[in-house]
Amino acid sequence: MSARALHPPAPLRRHRRAAYGVAAAGLASAAVAAWLMSGTGGWQLAAFAMGPDVALLAGFGRDLEPGRLHPRAVPLYNALHRFAGPVALTALAVTGVVPAGFLAGGLVWGAHIAMDRSLGYGLRTRDGRQRV
Structure with a gap:
C-alpha cells in the first residue's frame, strides 16, 4: 500500500473528521431519544x-x-473503539434480544467512537501510538 493511501491529503482528512462529527451528533441525539422513549434509568447511556x-x-x-x-491496553482499546460493537448491541436491542434501554447504549457508544474520530483519535498501533 502506498504512503498516500495510508495518509490521505489534508482536505480529505478534514472532510472525514467533519463527517464523523455530524455522525456523532446524530447518534448522540438518537441515543437521547431512545433513552427517553425506553423509560429506563439511563445507566446505559452513561x-x-x-x-x-x-x-x-x-x-x-x-x-x-x-x-x-x-x-497491554491496546487490544482492549482498539476493540472498544471499533463500530462493530455498537452496531451489534444496537441490532440486539432492536430485535428484542436485549432490553430496549441498550438501544440508547449502543447508539451513544457509536457516538463516542464517532466523536473520537472527529477529534482525530483513532485506533492505536501495537506500541500504543495513535494511528494517523
Missing part, C-alpha cells in the same frame, strides 16, 4: 458513553511519552 475509555485506565504507565498507551 456507561456506554464513558465505557470505551476504560481501556485508558489500563494503559497508563510510567516512562510513556504523552499520548501513548501502554501496549
